[in-house]
Amino acid sequence: MKLGERLACAAKLVKPGTFIDIGSDHGYLPVYLIKNGICVTAAASDINKAPLERAKATAERYGVADKMEFFLSxxxxSISKTYDTACICGMGGQVITDIIERGKGKFNRLIIQPMTKAELVRQYLWENGYLIENELYPSESGKPYAVISAYHDDVFVKYKYNDMFLGRVRPNTDGYRLYAEKVLTAAKKRYGGTKRFDDASLAEECLKIIETPNRTF
Ligand SMILES: C[S@@+](CC[C@H](N)C(=O)[O-])C[C@H]1O[C@@H](n2cnc3c(N)ncnc32)[C@H](O)[C@@H]1O
Known part of the structure:
Protein backbone atom coordinates (compact mmCIF):
# COMPACT_ATOMS: atom_id res chain seq x y z
CA MET A 1 0.00 0.00 0.00
CA LYS A 2 1.41 3.39 -1.00
CA LEU A 3 0.16 6.59 0.57
CA GLY A 4 0.08 9.98 -1.15
CA GLU A 5 2.71 12.48 0.00
CA ARG A 6 0.30 14.24 2.38
CA LEU A 7 -0.66 11.16 4.38
CA ALA A 8 2.87 9.71 4.01
CA CYS A 9 4.16 12.76 5.92
CA ALA A 10 1.49 12.23 8.59
CA ALA A 11 2.60 8.57 8.86
CA LYS A 12 6.26 9.66 9.28
CA LEU A 13 5.29 11.63 12.38
CA VAL A 14 3.51 8.69 14.08
CA LYS A 15 5.39 7.05 16.96
CA PRO A 16 4.64 3.49 18.06
CA GLY A 17 1.73 3.30 20.52
CA THR A 18 -2.04 3.54 20.40
CA PHE A 19 -3.39 5.46 17.45
CA ILE A 20 -6.68 6.96 16.28
CA ASP A 21 -7.44 8.61 12.96
CA ILE A 22 -10.26 11.16 13.38
CA GLY A 23 -12.14 11.78 10.13
CA SER A 24 -10.45 8.74 8.62
CA ASP A 25 -12.71 8.33 5.56
CA HIS A 26 -10.99 5.64 3.40
CA GLY A 27 -8.93 4.49 6.42
CA TYR A 28 -5.65 4.45 4.46
CA LEU A 29 -3.56 5.92 7.27
CA PRO A 30 -4.40 3.46 10.11
CA VAL A 31 -4.25 0.50 7.71
CA TYR A 32 -0.85 1.67 6.42
CA LEU A 33 0.48 2.04 9.99
CA ILE A 34 -0.49 -1.53 10.86
CA LYS A 35 0.70 -3.01 7.55
CA ASN A 36 4.08 -1.29 8.00
CA GLY A 37 4.54 -2.36 11.62
CA ILE A 38 4.43 1.21 12.97
CA CYS A 39 1.37 0.43 15.12
CA VAL A 40 0.15 -2.97 16.31
CA THR A 41 -3.48 -1.82 16.38
CA ALA A 42 -5.23 1.35 15.26
CA ALA A 43 -8.64 3.01 15.35
CA ALA A 44 -10.52 4.79 12.58
CA SER A 45 -13.37 7.15 13.32
CA ASP A 46 -15.61 9.34 11.23
CA ILE A 47 -18.69 11.48 11.78
CA ASN A 48 -20.39 9.92 8.75
CA LYS A 49 -21.43 6.31 8.15
CA ALA A 50 -20.35 6.01 4.50
CA PRO A 51 -16.71 7.04 5.12
CA LEU A 52 -16.55 4.72 8.13
CA GLU A 53 -17.76 1.86 5.91
CA ARG A 54 -15.00 2.76 3.44
CA ALA A 55 -12.44 2.52 6.27
CA LYS A 56 -13.80 -0.93 7.22
CA ALA A 57 -13.63 -2.05 3.57
CA THR A 58 -9.98 -0.91 3.31
CA ALA A 59 -9.11 -2.73 6.54
CA GLU A 60 -10.74 -5.92 5.23
CA ARG A 61 -9.08 -5.62 1.82
CA TYR A 62 -5.65 -5.42 3.50
CA GLY A 63 -6.45 -8.13 6.07
CA VAL A 64 -6.11 -5.98 9.20
CA ALA A 65 -9.76 -5.53 10.25
CA ASP A 66 -9.17 -7.65 13.38
CA LYS A 67 -6.46 -5.20 14.50
CA MET A 68 -8.70 -2.17 14.15
CA GLU A 69 -11.51 -0.43 16.02
CA PHE A 70 -14.10 1.70 14.23
CA PHE A 71 -16.09 4.54 15.76
CA LEU A 72 -18.94 6.61 14.39
CA SER A 73 -18.13 9.82 16.21
CA SER A 78 -17.92 8.89 21.32
CA ILE A 79 -14.32 7.97 22.14
CA SER A 80 -13.76 6.90 25.75
CA LYS A 81 -10.05 6.01 25.77
CA THR A 82 -6.96 8.21 25.62
CA TYR A 83 -4.80 7.49 22.57
CA ASP A 84 -1.04 8.07 22.36
CA THR A 85 -1.46 9.70 18.96
CA ALA A 86 -4.51 11.17 17.28
CA CYS A 87 -4.38 12.22 13.67
CA ILE A 88 -6.77 14.84 12.27
CA CYS A 89 -6.07 15.32 8.59
CA GLY A 90 -7.86 16.70 5.57
CA MET A 91 -10.31 19.03 7.34
CA GLY A 92 -10.51 22.82 7.65
CA GLY A 93 -8.49 24.55 10.36
CA GLN A 94 -11.56 25.74 12.25
CA VAL A 95 -13.11 22.24 12.36
CA ILE A 96 -9.77 20.81 13.51
CA THR A 97 -9.35 23.29 16.38
CA ASP A 98 -12.96 22.61 17.50
CA ILE A 99 -12.27 18.87 17.49
CA ILE A 100 -9.07 19.36 19.54
CA GLU A 101 -10.77 21.69 22.02
CA ARG A 102 -13.71 19.30 22.58
CA GLY A 103 -11.43 16.24 22.68
CA LYS A 104 -9.03 17.32 25.43
CA GLY A 105 -7.87 14.37 27.51
CA LYS A 106 -8.45 11.82 24.73
CA PHE A 107 -4.99 12.12 23.13
CA ASN A 108 -1.36 12.63 24.15
CA ARG A 109 0.06 13.72 20.80
CA LEU A 110 -1.59 15.23 17.76
CA ILE A 111 -0.81 15.05 14.08
CA ILE A 112 -2.76 17.64 12.18
CA GLN A 113 -3.04 18.51 8.51
CA PRO A 114 -5.38 21.42 7.85
CA MET A 115 -6.73 22.00 4.33
CA THR A 116 -7.44 25.65 5.13
CA LYS A 117 -6.62 28.19 7.86
CA ALA A 118 -3.45 26.48 9.14
CA GLU A 119 -2.71 29.81 10.86
CA LEU A 120 -5.76 29.29 13.13
CA VAL A 121 -4.46 25.86 14.11
CA ARG A 122 -0.95 27.10 14.97
CA GLN A 123 -2.41 30.04 16.92
CA TYR A 124 -4.78 27.73 18.81
CA LEU A 125 -1.95 25.35 19.72
CA TRP A 126 0.42 28.08 20.97
CA GLU A 127 -2.29 29.85 22.96
CA ASN A 128 -3.48 26.65 24.58
CA GLY A 129 -0.20 25.30 25.92
CA TYR A 130 0.78 23.00 23.05
CA LEU A 131 4.29 22.67 21.69
CA ILE A 132 4.61 22.19 17.94
CA GLU A 133 7.40 19.61 17.72
CA ASN A 134 7.59 19.21 13.95
CA GLU A 135 6.13 20.51 10.70
CA LEU A 136 6.51 18.81 7.32
CA TYR A 137 5.59 20.41 4.01
CA PRO A 138 4.55 17.86 1.38
CA SER A 139 2.91 18.66 -1.92
CA GLU A 140 0.43 16.65 -3.93
CA SER A 141 -0.51 17.49 -7.52
CA GLY A 142 1.39 20.76 -7.12
CA LYS A 143 -0.57 21.77 -3.99
CA PRO A 144 1.39 22.41 -0.78
CA TYR A 145 0.29 21.31 2.68
CA ALA A 146 1.54 21.60 6.26
CA VAL A 147 1.55 18.50 8.48
CA ILE A 148 2.03 19.46 12.13
CA SER A 149 2.80 17.33 15.18
CA ALA A 150 2.18 18.76 18.65
CA TYR A 151 1.69 17.82 22.27
CA HIS A 152 0.35 19.58 25.33
CA ASP A 153 3.12 20.82 27.59
CA ASP A 154 1.58 23.82 29.36
CA VAL A 155 4.18 25.90 27.50
CA PHE A 156 2.79 29.13 26.12
CA VAL A 157 4.99 29.81 23.14
CA LYS A 158 5.48 33.43 22.12
CA TYR A 159 4.79 33.85 18.45
CA LYS A 160 4.67 36.60 15.85
CA TYR A 161 2.01 37.25 13.21
CA ASN A 162 4.20 35.70 10.46
CA ASP A 163 4.74 32.54 12.57
CA MET A 164 1.00 31.79 12.46
CA PHE A 165 1.19 31.55 8.66
CA LEU A 166 4.75 30.27 8.13
CA GLY A 167 5.36 28.22 11.28
CA ARG A 168 8.27 29.06 13.60
CA VAL A 169 10.86 26.92 11.77
CA ARG A 170 11.26 27.87 8.12
CA PRO A 171 12.93 24.85 6.45
CA ASN A 172 15.11 25.40 3.42
CA THR A 173 13.25 22.97 1.16
CA ASP A 174 11.40 23.11 -2.16
CA GLY A 175 8.22 21.94 -0.39
CA TYR A 176 8.43 24.84 2.02
CA ARG A 177 9.09 27.37 -0.76
CA LEU A 178 5.92 26.12 -2.50
CA TYR A 179 4.07 26.53 0.81
CA ALA A 180 5.41 30.10 1.14
CA GLU A 181 4.03 30.83 -2.36
CA LYS A 182 0.58 29.80 -1.18
CA VAL A 183 0.91 31.97 1.96
CA LEU A 184 2.12 34.87 -0.22
CA THR A 185 -0.91 34.67 -2.54
CA ALA A 186 -3.31 34.74 0.43
CA ALA A 187 -1.39 37.57 2.18
CA LYS A 188 -1.50 39.72 -0.97
CA LYS A 189 -5.23 39.09 -1.30
CA ARG A 190 -5.90 40.06 2.32
CA TYR A 191 -3.65 43.12 1.99
CA GLY A 192 -5.61 44.20 -1.11
CA GLY A 193 -8.74 44.33 1.04
CA THR A 194 -7.62 45.50 4.49
CA LYS A 195 -4.22 47.16 3.77
CA ARG A 196 -3.08 45.67 7.07
CA PHE A 197 0.63 46.29 7.62
CA ASP A 198 1.08 42.75 9.06
CA ASP A 199 0.09 41.22 5.72
CA ALA A 200 2.50 43.45 3.80
CA SER A 201 5.36 42.33 6.06
CA LEU A 202 4.21 38.67 5.79
CA ALA A 203 4.25 38.98 1.98
CA GLU A 204 7.75 40.45 2.18
CA GLU A 205 9.03 37.52 4.24
CA CYS A 206 7.37 35.02 1.87
CA LEU A 207 9.16 36.65 -1.08
CA LYS A 208 12.52 36.40 0.69
CA ILE A 209 11.91 32.68 1.37
CA ILE A 210 10.87 32.02 -2.23
CA GLU A 211 13.68 34.00 -3.84
CA THR A 212 16.57 32.74 -1.67
CA PRO A 213 17.03 28.99 -2.27
CA ASN A 214 20.21 28.71 -0.15
CA ARG A 215 19.21 31.07 2.61
CA THR A 216 20.73 30.81 6.07
CA PHE A 217 17.99 32.78 7.89
C1 LIG B 1 -11.58 15.04 3.23
S1 LIG B 1 -11.84 13.70 4.31
C2 LIG B 1 -10.18 13.41 4.88
C3 LIG B 1 -9.88 11.95 4.99
C4 LIG B 1 -8.49 11.63 5.51
N1 LIG B 1 -8.35 12.04 6.90
C5 LIG B 1 -7.43 12.29 4.67
O1 LIG B 1 -6.80 13.24 5.15
O2 LIG B 1 -7.22 11.86 3.52
C6 LIG B 1 -12.59 14.40 5.74
C7 LIG B 1 -13.34 13.38 6.57
O3 LIG B 1 -13.58 13.96 7.84
C8 LIG B 1 -14.88 13.59 8.27
N2 LIG B 1 -15.29 14.58 9.27
C9 LIG B 1 -15.68 15.87 9.09
N3 LIG B 1 -15.99 16.45 10.27
C10 LIG B 1 -15.76 15.51 11.23
C11 LIG B 1 -15.90 15.50 12.63
N4 LIG B 1 -16.35 16.56 13.32
N5 LIG B 1 -15.58 14.36 13.30
C12 LIG B 1 -15.15 13.27 12.63
N6 LIG B 1 -15.04 13.22 11.30
C13 LIG B 1 -15.31 14.33 10.60
C14 LIG B 1 -15.69 13.57 6.98
O4 LIG B 1 -16.85 12.76 7.10
C15 LIG B 1 -14.68 13.00 5.98
O5 LIG B 1 -14.77 11.60 5.88
Whole structure:
Protein backbone atom coordinates (compact mmCIF):
# COMPACT_ATOMS: atom_id res chain seq x y z
CA MET A 1 0.00 0.00 0.00
CA LYS A 2 1.41 3.39 -1.00
CA LEU A 3 0.16 6.59 0.57
CA GLY A 4 0.08 9.98 -1.15
CA GLU A 5 2.71 12.48 0.00
CA ARG A 6 0.30 14.24 2.38
CA LEU A 7 -0.66 11.16 4.38
CA ALA A 8 2.87 9.71 4.01
CA CYS A 9 4.16 12.76 5.92
CA ALA A 10 1.49 12.23 8.59
CA ALA A 11 2.60 8.57 8.86
CA LYS A 12 6.26 9.66 9.28
CA LEU A 13 5.29 11.63 12.38
CA VAL A 14 3.51 8.69 14.08
CA LYS A 15 5.39 7.05 16.96
CA PRO A 16 4.64 3.49 18.06
CA GLY A 17 1.73 3.30 20.52
CA THR A 18 -2.04 3.54 20.40
CA PHE A 19 -3.39 5.46 17.45
CA ILE A 20 -6.68 6.96 16.28
CA ASP A 21 -7.44 8.61 12.96
CA ILE A 22 -10.26 11.16 13.38
CA GLY A 23 -12.14 11.78 10.13
CA SER A 24 -10.45 8.74 8.62
CA ASP A 25 -12.71 8.33 5.56
CA HIS A 26 -10.99 5.64 3.40
CA GLY A 27 -8.93 4.49 6.42
CA TYR A 28 -5.65 4.45 4.46
CA LEU A 29 -3.56 5.92 7.27
CA PRO A 30 -4.40 3.46 10.11
CA VAL A 31 -4.25 0.50 7.71
CA TYR A 32 -0.85 1.67 6.42
CA LEU A 33 0.48 2.04 9.99
CA ILE A 34 -0.49 -1.53 10.86
CA LYS A 35 0.70 -3.01 7.55
CA ASN A 36 4.08 -1.29 8.00
CA GLY A 37 4.54 -2.36 11.62
CA ILE A 38 4.43 1.21 12.97
CA CYS A 39 1.37 0.43 15.12
CA VAL A 40 0.15 -2.97 16.31
CA THR A 41 -3.48 -1.82 16.38
CA ALA A 42 -5.23 1.35 15.26
CA ALA A 43 -8.64 3.01 15.35
CA ALA A 44 -10.52 4.79 12.58
CA SER A 45 -13.37 7.15 13.32
CA ASP A 46 -15.61 9.34 11.23
CA ILE A 47 -18.69 11.48 11.78
CA ASN A 48 -20.39 9.92 8.75
CA LYS A 49 -21.43 6.31 8.15
CA ALA A 50 -20.35 6.01 4.50
CA PRO A 51 -16.71 7.04 5.12
CA LEU A 52 -16.55 4.72 8.13
CA GLU A 53 -17.76 1.86 5.91
CA ARG A 54 -15.00 2.76 3.44
CA ALA A 55 -12.44 2.52 6.27
CA LYS A 56 -13.80 -0.93 7.22
CA ALA A 57 -13.63 -2.05 3.57
CA THR A 58 -9.98 -0.91 3.31
CA ALA A 59 -9.11 -2.73 6.54
CA GLU A 60 -10.74 -5.92 5.23
CA ARG A 61 -9.08 -5.62 1.82
CA TYR A 62 -5.65 -5.42 3.50
CA GLY A 63 -6.45 -8.13 6.07
CA VAL A 64 -6.11 -5.98 9.20
CA ALA A 65 -9.76 -5.53 10.25
CA ASP A 66 -9.17 -7.65 13.38
CA LYS A 67 -6.46 -5.20 14.50
CA MET A 68 -8.70 -2.17 14.15
CA GLU A 69 -11.51 -0.43 16.02
CA PHE A 70 -14.10 1.70 14.23
CA PHE A 71 -16.09 4.54 15.76
CA LEU A 72 -18.94 6.61 14.39
CA SER A 73 -18.13 9.82 16.21
CA UNK A 74 -18.16 13.59 15.95
CA UNK A 75 -14.53 14.30 16.75
CA UNK A 76 -13.68 12.55 20.03
CA UNK A 77 -17.31 12.68 21.28
CA SER A 78 -17.92 8.89 21.32
CA ILE A 79 -14.32 7.97 22.14
CA SER A 80 -13.76 6.90 25.75
CA LYS A 81 -10.05 6.01 25.77
CA THR A 82 -6.96 8.21 25.62
CA TYR A 83 -4.80 7.49 22.57
CA ASP A 84 -1.04 8.07 22.36
CA THR A 85 -1.46 9.70 18.96
CA ALA A 86 -4.51 11.17 17.28
CA CYS A 87 -4.38 12.22 13.67
CA ILE A 88 -6.77 14.84 12.27
CA CYS A 89 -6.07 15.32 8.59
CA GLY A 90 -7.86 16.70 5.57
CA MET A 91 -10.31 19.03 7.34
CA GLY A 92 -10.51 22.82 7.65
CA GLY A 93 -8.49 24.55 10.36
CA GLN A 94 -11.56 25.74 12.25
CA VAL A 95 -13.11 22.24 12.36
CA ILE A 96 -9.77 20.81 13.51
CA THR A 97 -9.35 23.29 16.38
CA ASP A 98 -12.96 22.61 17.50
CA ILE A 99 -12.27 18.87 17.49
CA ILE A 100 -9.07 19.36 19.54
CA GLU A 101 -10.77 21.69 22.02
CA ARG A 102 -13.71 19.30 22.58
CA GLY A 103 -11.43 16.24 22.68
CA LYS A 104 -9.03 17.32 25.43
CA GLY A 105 -7.87 14.37 27.51
CA LYS A 106 -8.45 11.82 24.73
CA PHE A 107 -4.99 12.12 23.13
CA ASN A 108 -1.36 12.63 24.15
CA ARG A 109 0.06 13.72 20.80
CA LEU A 110 -1.59 15.23 17.76
CA ILE A 111 -0.81 15.05 14.08
CA ILE A 112 -2.76 17.64 12.18
CA GLN A 113 -3.04 18.51 8.51
CA PRO A 114 -5.38 21.42 7.85
CA MET A 115 -6.73 22.00 4.33
CA THR A 116 -7.44 25.65 5.13
CA LYS A 117 -6.62 28.19 7.86
CA ALA A 118 -3.45 26.48 9.14
CA GLU A 119 -2.71 29.81 10.86
CA LEU A 120 -5.76 29.29 13.13
CA VAL A 121 -4.46 25.86 14.11
CA ARG A 122 -0.95 27.10 14.97
CA GLN A 123 -2.41 30.04 16.92
CA TYR A 124 -4.78 27.73 18.81
CA LEU A 125 -1.95 25.35 19.72
CA TRP A 126 0.42 28.08 20.97
CA GLU A 127 -2.29 29.85 22.96
CA ASN A 128 -3.48 26.65 24.58
CA GLY A 129 -0.20 25.30 25.92
CA TYR A 130 0.78 23.00 23.05
CA LEU A 131 4.29 22.67 21.69
CA ILE A 132 4.61 22.19 17.94
CA GLU A 133 7.40 19.61 17.72
CA ASN A 134 7.59 19.21 13.95
CA GLU A 135 6.13 20.51 10.70
CA LEU A 136 6.51 18.81 7.32
CA TYR A 137 5.59 20.41 4.01
CA PRO A 138 4.55 17.86 1.38
CA SER A 139 2.91 18.66 -1.92
CA GLU A 140 0.43 16.65 -3.93
CA SER A 141 -0.51 17.49 -7.52
CA GLY A 142 1.39 20.76 -7.12
CA LYS A 143 -0.57 21.77 -3.99
CA PRO A 144 1.39 22.41 -0.78
CA TYR A 145 0.29 21.31 2.68
CA ALA A 146 1.54 21.60 6.26
CA VAL A 147 1.55 18.50 8.48
CA ILE A 148 2.03 19.46 12.13
CA SER A 149 2.80 17.33 15.18
CA ALA A 150 2.18 18.76 18.65
CA TYR A 151 1.69 17.82 22.27
CA HIS A 152 0.35 19.58 25.33
CA ASP A 153 3.12 20.82 27.59
CA ASP A 154 1.58 23.82 29.36
CA VAL A 155 4.18 25.90 27.50
CA PHE A 156 2.79 29.13 26.12
CA VAL A 157 4.99 29.81 23.14
CA LYS A 158 5.48 33.43 22.12
CA TYR A 159 4.79 33.85 18.45
CA LYS A 160 4.67 36.60 15.85
CA TYR A 161 2.01 37.25 13.21
CA ASN A 162 4.20 35.70 10.46
CA ASP A 163 4.74 32.54 12.57
CA MET A 164 1.00 31.79 12.46
CA PHE A 165 1.19 31.55 8.66
CA LEU A 166 4.75 30.27 8.13
CA GLY A 167 5.36 28.22 11.28
CA ARG A 168 8.27 29.06 13.60
CA VAL A 169 10.86 26.92 11.77
CA ARG A 170 11.26 27.87 8.12
CA PRO A 171 12.93 24.85 6.45
CA ASN A 172 15.11 25.40 3.42
CA THR A 173 13.25 22.97 1.16
CA ASP A 174 11.40 23.11 -2.16
CA GLY A 175 8.22 21.94 -0.39
CA TYR A 176 8.43 24.84 2.02
CA ARG A 177 9.09 27.37 -0.76
CA LEU A 178 5.92 26.12 -2.50
CA TYR A 179 4.07 26.53 0.81
CA ALA A 180 5.41 30.10 1.14
CA GLU A 181 4.03 30.83 -2.36
CA LYS A 182 0.58 29.80 -1.18
CA VAL A 183 0.91 31.97 1.96
CA LEU A 184 2.12 34.87 -0.22
CA THR A 185 -0.91 34.67 -2.54
CA ALA A 186 -3.31 34.74 0.43
CA ALA A 187 -1.39 37.57 2.18
CA LYS A 188 -1.50 39.72 -0.97
CA LYS A 189 -5.23 39.09 -1.30
CA ARG A 190 -5.90 40.06 2.32
CA TYR A 191 -3.65 43.12 1.99
CA GLY A 192 -5.61 44.20 -1.11
CA GLY A 193 -8.74 44.33 1.04
CA THR A 194 -7.62 45.50 4.49
CA LYS A 195 -4.22 47.16 3.77
CA ARG A 196 -3.08 45.67 7.07
CA PHE A 197 0.63 46.29 7.62
CA ASP A 198 1.08 42.75 9.06
CA ASP A 199 0.09 41.22 5.72
CA ALA A 200 2.50 43.45 3.80
CA SER A 201 5.36 42.33 6.06
CA LEU A 202 4.21 38.67 5.79
CA ALA A 203 4.25 38.98 1.98
CA GLU A 204 7.75 40.45 2.18
CA GLU A 205 9.03 37.52 4.24
CA CYS A 206 7.37 35.02 1.87
CA LEU A 207 9.16 36.65 -1.08
CA LYS A 208 12.52 36.40 0.69
CA ILE A 209 11.91 32.68 1.37
CA ILE A 210 10.87 32.02 -2.23
CA GLU A 211 13.68 34.00 -3.84
CA THR A 212 16.57 32.74 -1.67
CA PRO A 213 17.03 28.99 -2.27
CA ASN A 214 20.21 28.71 -0.15
CA ARG A 215 19.21 31.07 2.61
CA THR A 216 20.73 30.81 6.07
CA PHE A 217 17.99 32.78 7.89
C1 LIG B 1 -11.58 15.04 3.23
S1 LIG B 1 -11.84 13.70 4.31
C2 LIG B 1 -10.18 13.41 4.88
C3 LIG B 1 -9.88 11.95 4.99
C4 LIG B 1 -8.49 11.63 5.51
N1 LIG B 1 -8.35 12.04 6.90
C5 LIG B 1 -7.43 12.29 4.67
O1 LIG B 1 -6.80 13.24 5.15
O2 LIG B 1 -7.22 11.86 3.52
C6 LIG B 1 -12.59 14.40 5.74
C7 LIG B 1 -13.34 13.38 6.57
O3 LIG B 1 -13.58 13.96 7.84
C8 LIG B 1 -14.88 13.59 8.27
N2 LIG B 1 -15.29 14.58 9.27
C9 LIG B 1 -15.68 15.87 9.09
N3 LIG B 1 -15.99 16.45 10.27
C10 LIG B 1 -15.76 15.51 11.23
C11 LIG B 1 -15.90 15.50 12.63
N4 LIG B 1 -16.35 16.56 13.32
N5 LIG B 1 -15.58 14.36 13.30
C12 LIG B 1 -15.15 13.27 12.63
N6 LIG B 1 -15.04 13.22 11.30
C13 LIG B 1 -15.31 14.33 10.60
C14 LIG B 1 -15.69 13.57 6.98
O4 LIG B 1 -16.85 12.76 7.10
C15 LIG B 1 -14.68 13.00 5.98
O5 LIG B 1 -14.77 11.60 5.88
Missing amino acids: DGFE
